[in-house]
Amino acid sequence: MIDVLIIGGGNAALCAALMAREAGASVMLLEASPKIWRGGNSQHTRNLRCMHDEPQDVLIDAYPEEEYWQDLLKVTGGLTDEKLARIAIRASSSCRDWMRSHGVHFQPPLSGALHVARTNAFFMGGGKALVNAYFRSAERLGVKVRYNTQVTDIELDEGKFVAAHVGEHEVDGQRFAAERIEARACVLAAGGFESNREWLREAWGQNERGEWPSDNFLIRGTRFNTGILLRRMLDLGADVIGDPTQAHMVAIDARAPLYDGGICTRIDCVSLGVVVNRDGERFYDEGEDFWPKRYAIWGRLVAGQPGQQAYSIIDQQAIGRFMPPVFPGTTANTLQDLARQLKLPEEKFVKTVEDYNSACRVGTFDHTALDDCHTQGLTPAKTHWARPLVKPPFYAYPLKPGVTFTYLGLATDETAAVHFNGKASPNLFVAGEMMAGNVLGKGYTAGIGMAIGTAFGRIAGVQAAASVGFGVSTANTESRHATV
Amino acid sequence: MQLFDPQASGGLIPVLNLDESEVQRQMTICNACRYCEGFCAVFPAMTRRLEFTQADIHYLANLCHNCGACLHACQYAAPHEFDVNIPKAMAKVRLDTYAEYAWPQVMGKLYQRNGLTLALASGGALALFLCLTLMLMGNLFTAIPGGNFYQIFPHNTLALMFGSVFGFAVLALTLGVRRFWRNVSPVAAPLPLKTSAALEATVNVAKLKYLDGGHGEGCNNADDQFTLWRRRFHHLTFYGFMLCFAATGVATLFHYLLKWSAPYPIFSLPVMLGIAGGIGLLIGPAGLLWLNLRRNPEHGDENQKPMDRGFIALLFLVSASGLALLALRETSALGLMLAIHLGLVMAFFLTMPYSKFAHGIFRSAALLKHAIEKRQPNPINAGSD
Numbered sequence: 001m002i003d004v005l006i007i008g009g010g011n012a013a014l015c016a017a018l019m020a021r022e023a024g025a026s027v028m029l030l031e032a033s034p035k036i037w038r039g040g041n042s043q044h045t046r047n048l049r050c051m052h053d054e055p056q057d058v059l060i061d062a063y064p065e066e067e068y069w070q071d072l073l074k075v076t077g078g079l080t081d082e083k084l085a086r087i088a089i090r091a092s093s094s095c096r097d098w099m100r101s102h103g104v105h106f107q108p109p110l111s112g113a114l115h116v117a118r119t120n121a122f123f124m125g126g127g128k129a130l131v132n133a134y135f136r137s138a139e140r141l142g143v144k145v146r147y148n149t150q151v152t153d154i155e156l157d158e159g160k161f162v163a164a165h166v167g168e169h170e171v172d173g174q175r176f177a178a179e180r181i182e183a184r185a186c187v188l189a190a191g192g193f194e195s196n197r198e199w200l201r202e203a204w205g206q207n208e209r210g211e212w213p214s215d216n217f218l219i220r221g222t223r224f225n226t227g228i229l230l231r232r233m234l235d236l237g238a239d240v241i242g243d244p245t246q247a248h249m250v251a252i253d254a255r256a257p258l259y260d261g262g263i264c265t266r267i268d269c270v271s272l273g274v275v276v277n278r279d280g281e282r283f284y285d286e287g288e289d290f291w292p293k294r295y296a297i298w299g300r301l302v303a304g305q306p307g308q309q310a311y312s313i314i315d316q317q318a319i320g321r322f323m324p325p326v327f328p329g330t331t332a333n334t335l336q337d338l339a340r341q342l343k344l345p346e347e348k349f350v351k352t353v354e355d356y357n358s359a360c361r362v363g364t365f366d367h368t369a370l371d372d373c374h375t376q377g378l379t380p381a382k383t384h385w386a387r388p389l390v391k392p393p394f395y396a397y398p399l400k401p402g403v404t405f406t407y408l409g410l411a412t413d414e415t416a417a418v419h420f421n422g423k424a425s426p427n428l429f430v431a432g433e434m435m436a437g438n439v440l441g442k443g444y445t446a447g448i449g450m451a452i453g454t455a456f457g458r459i460a461g462v463q464a465a466a467s468v469g470f471g472v473s474t475a476n477t478e479s480r481h482a483t484v
Numbered sequence: 485m486q487l488f489d490p491q492a493s494g495g496l497i498p499v500l501n502l503d504e505s506e507v508q509r510q511m512t513i514c515n516a517c518r519y520c521e522g523f524c525a526v527f528p529a530m531t532r533r534l535e536f537t538q539a540d541i542h543y544l545a546n547l548c549h550n551c552g553a554c555l556h557a558c559q560y561a562a563p564h565e566f567d568v569n570i571p572k573a574m575a576k577v578r579l580d581t582y583a584e585y586a587w588p589q590v591m592g593k594l595y596q597r598n599g600l601t602l603a604l605a606s607g608g609a610l611a612l613f614l615c616l617t618l619m620l621m622g623n624l625f626t627a628i629p630g631g632n633f634y635q636i637f638p639h640n641t642l643a644l645m646f647g648s649v650f651g652f653a654v655l656a657l658t659l660g661v662r663r664f665w666r667n668v669s670p671v672a673a674p675l676p677l678k679t680s681a682a683l684e685a686t687v688n689v690a691k692l693k694y695l696d697g698g699h700g701e702g703c704n705n706a707d708d709q710f711t712l713w714r715r716r717f718h719h720l721t722f723y724g725f726m727l728c729f730a731a732t733g734v735a736t737l738f739h740y741l742l743k744w745s746a747p748y749p750i751f752s753l754p755v756m757l758g759i760a761g762g763i764g765l766l767i768g769p770a771g772l773l774w775l776n777l778r779r780n781p782e783h784g785d786e787n788q789k790p791m792d793r794g795f796i797a798l799l800f801l802v803s804a805s806g807l808a809l810l811a812l813r814e815t816s817a818l819g820l821m822l823a824i825h826l827g828l829v830m831a832f833f834l835t836m837p838y839s840k841f842a843h844g845i846f847r848s849a850a851l852l853k854h855a856i857e858k859r860q861p862n863p864i865n866a867g868s869d
Contacts, residue, residue: 044559110521111521124699125554128556263517264513264516319534
C-alpha cells in the first residue's frame with residue numbers, strides 16, 4: 001500500500017509530495033488534469049511573498065514578520081487566523097533554499113513590478129517553470145505521478161482516511177474503469193471551486209436586478225478547479241471555513257478567455273483615468289491607492305455593477321505609464337465617439353467625464369508616488385492621479401470580474417489536519433487553496449497564495465509522512481536546509 | 485479571438501507578413517505577462533517597446549537563440565487558446581530575415597530549400613575537384629612523396645580560388661548584415677557606451693550566454709529539463725571552426741612571411757591547430773546533430789531542419805575529410821582525399837552567405853544592438869509604481 005497519497009498537482013500538492021518522499025514515505029500524486037495542463041493555478045503564479053530581515057539574493061531591504069503580518073491583517077480586514085498566518089509568514093523566510101534544491105530558480109523583479117521588489121521573490125519563468133521543476137524532482141525521487149485522475153470520493157472510517165475513489169473516465173477515447181486507491185495517509189490539495197459555474201451561481205445567487213452575477217465572471221485560473229473534492233469533503237462533514245463568495249477576484253479585460261486567462265488579462269490603467277459602468281457613471285475612487293494594492297478589490301466592485309461590466313477610460317497622457325494590456329483598447333478622438341463605440345449612454349458618459357475633468361485639482365502629477373492630484377466636490381472622489389481626460393485619442397478597456405481562486409475551504413490547524421466536528425483526523429491533511437481561507441478570509445496581497453501553499457503543503461507532507469511512521473528529525477531538516 | 489486589429493495600425497508602418505504578424509501578436513501577449521524576463525535578452529528587449537514594428541520584429545527574431553526555455557515555462561502555450569510559441573514564431577521570421585537581407589538579394593531564395601542548396605553546392609564542388617584532379621593527374625590515386633598536395637594543385641591556384649570565393653562570402657555577409665543593422669539600428673549612442681556594449685556583446689557571443697537558461701543550468705532540448713550539452717557542442721563546433729581557421733591563417737603566414745610551404749609536419753603549429761580544431765569540428769557537429777534529432781518538435785520551425793542538419797553535416801564532413809587527408813597524405817589516396825576535402829571546403833565557402841552560417845553574424849549584430857540599447861534609459865515607464 002502507498003504510504004502517502006497526494007490529491008492535486010499544484011504547488012501545495014507538490015510541496016507535500018516532495019516533503020513526504022524526502023521523509024522516506026512512498027508517495028503517489030493524483031493530478032486531475034492531463035499532463036499538459038498540470039499544476040493547477042500555480043502555473044499562472046509568478047512570485048512568493050517572503051519575510052526577510054535583510055537583503056536576500058533577489059529581495060532588497062527587509063520585510064520583517066510584523067510588517068508582513070500587518071499587511072495581511074489589513075487586506076483581510078481581520079478575517080485571518082493569526083497563528084496559521086504567522087506560520088506561513090515565518091516559513092516564507094526559509095523555504096527558498098529548499099525550493100532551489102528542487103530546481104526552482106528565482107529572478108530579479110520583473111520590469112513594471114518594482115513595487116514588490118522588496119516583498120516578493122519572482123520565479124524565473126513563472127509558476128509553470130516552478131511546477132515543471134517540482135514534477136521533475138518528484139519523479140526523480142520516485143514519486144509516482146498519475147495524470148487525468150480526478151478523485152471523486154474519499155472513503156473515511158470515523159475521520160480516518162481509508163481510500164480515494166476515482167470515477168470511471170475516458171482519456172483520448174480510452175476508457176478507464178472506476179478505481180479505489182488505498183493509502184495509509186492522504187493530503188488534499190486539489191484547489192478551490194472557481195471553475196464550477198453552478199457552484200459560483202449558487203454562492204453568488206441572484207441580485208436585486210435579477211441578474212446572476214457569477215454568470216459574467218471570467219476565471220483567471222485553471223479550468224480544472226471544479227471543487228469536486230471540496231464539495232465531497234463538505235458533504236462528508238469536514239469542518240469548513242470561509243465565505244463561498246470570497247475569492248481572489250480582480251477586474252480583468254472583458255475579452256479574456258473564460259478560463260486560464262492568467263496574468264496578462266489584467267488592466268493596469270485604472271488609477272490613471274476613470275472607470276465607468278454600463279450606465280456611464282463612475283462608482284469608486286480610482287486613485288485610492290497604488291493599483292497593485294487596489295486591484296484585488298476591483299473584481300468585487302465590478303461584480304456589483306449592472307451587467308458586471310465597467311470600462312477603464314484613459315487619454316493619451318497615460319500611454320506608456322502602465323503595463324501594456326494584452327488586447328488593444330477602443331480608441332476615439334472624441335468622448336462622444338468613444339461612448340458610441342462602447343454603446344454607453346452618450347450624454348451621461350460625456351457629462352461624467354466632464355464633471356470629473358472640472359473637479360480635478362492638478363498639482364504635480366507623479367504616477368510613481370501618491371501624488372497631490374485629486375478631485376474636489378466630486379462623488380465618488382478620485383484622491384490621487386486626478387488629471388483631466390483631455391488629450392485625444394481616448395482609450396477604453398472593458399472590464400469584468402476575474403476570479404483567481406475561491407477562499408471557501410476546510411478548517412485546519414498548525415498540523416494541516418482535516419477536522420471533523422473540531423477533532424483532527426489522524427491521517428488526512430489539507431493544503432493550498434483548499435485551506436487558504438484559514439489565513440485569507442478575504443482580500444489578497446501579491447504572492448500570499450504561494451506562501452500559504454508552500455508552507456502548508458510542506459507541513460501537510462511532513463505530517464502525513466509522520467502519521468505513518470516516517471518522522472523527520474528537526475535537526476536533519478535544519479542541517480539539510482543549511483547545506484543546500 | 486483577435487488579439488490585434490490589422491486595420492488599426494497606421495499606413496506608414498511597413499505591412500507585416502504572416503510570420504511577422506504572428507510575432508507581433510505573441511509579443512503583445514508576452515509584454516503583458518513578462519514572466520520569462522530572466523531567461524534571455526529577448527524579453528528585456530521586449531519590455532522597452534509597446535508596439536512591435538517590422539524592424540523590432542527582425543531584431544528580436546535574431547536575438548532569440550531558440551533555447552526553448554520560454555516555451556516550456558509558458559502558461560499560454562498550446563493547448564491554451566493564445567497558442568504562444570515564441571521559439572517557433574521567432575525561428576520563422578529569422579529565416580525570412582536571412583533571405584531578405586541576403587546579398588545579392590536574389591540569392592536569398594537559396595534559403596527556401598537550404599538542404600538542397602547545400603547538397604547541390606557540395607555535389608557540384610566535389611565533382612569539380614574530382615574532375616580537376618583527374619584532368620591534372622590522370623587518375624585519383626597517385627601517391628606523392630611527402631604528401632605534397634601542391635604538386636596536384638599549385639598553391640597560387642588554390643589561394644586564388646579559395647581566396648576569391650571566401651572574399652565574396654565575406655563581402656556578401658558584410659553587405660547583408662550592414663543592411664540588417666541599418667534597418668534595426670537604435671539611435672546614435674556615444675562611443676564609450678558603444679565600446680562597452682561591443683565588449684559585452686563579444687563576451688555574450690563567445691560564451692553563448694543565452695544558452696545558459698539565465699540560471700546556468702542550460703537550455704531545453706527534448707523536454708522541460710535543462711541541458712548544457714547544446715551549449716557545449718556548439719562551443720566545440722564554433723571553437724573547432726575557429727581553430728581550423730587559425731590553422732589556415734598561420735599556414736598562410738608561414739607561406740608568405742617565412743617562405744615555408746605546406747605540407748607541414750604533424751608537430752607544426754598549423755597542423756596541431758588543424759587537428760585540435762578538426763576534432764572539435766567532428767564532436768561538436770555530431771553532438772548537435774544528435775541533439776537536433778531529439779529536439780522537441782515544438783521548438784523552432786520544423787521546416788528549417790534541413791537547413792540546420794545540412795549545415796551540421798557539411799561542417800562534419802569538412803572536418804572528417806580534412807583529418808582523413810592528413811592521415812592519408814602519404815598514401816595513394818592523397819589525390820582522392822584532397823579532391824573531396826577541397827570540394828567540401830569550397831561548398832562551405834560558397835554557401836556561407838546563404839546557409840545557417842549567417843545565423844552567427846545576424847545574432848551577433850542583434851546582441852550588439854541589445855547591449856547598446858540596454859545602456860540607454862528605458863523609453864517606457866510602465867507600472868513602476
